[in-house]
Amino acid sequence: MAKFLVKFDGEKCKGCELCRNFCPKKIIVMSTHINNKGYCPPMIERQEECIGCTSCALMCPDGAISIYKEED
Numbered sequence: 001m002a003k004f005l006v007k008f009d010g011e012k013c014k015g016c017e018l019c020r021n022f023c024p025k026k027i028i029v030m031s032t033h034i035n036n037k038g039y040c041p042p043m044i045e046r047q048e049e050c051i052g053c054t055s056c057a058l059m060c061p062d063g064a065i066s067i068y069k070e071e072d
Helices: 018-022 055-059
Strands: 005-010 029-032 043-046 064-070
Touching: 005 043, 018 029, 018 055, 055 064
Parallel strands: none
Antiparallel strands: 005 064, 029 043
8 A cells, every 4th residue: 555745844834724624534734833934834743644646735725735645
């Protein structure tokens, strides 16, 4: 089974939570870290459950999310 790695550019994020709302697995949570813009960027709670659907990246208005397929 393929594994996926989700990376957030926390400094681009404005904390809109669209990524969190559209994740079908509900594995995205908002961190307690505050970025330079004063927002709490998202993070993955259970990376191993990511199915690589790209919903989060597609919904991000700031282009702050990248998804990578990990090689076995």
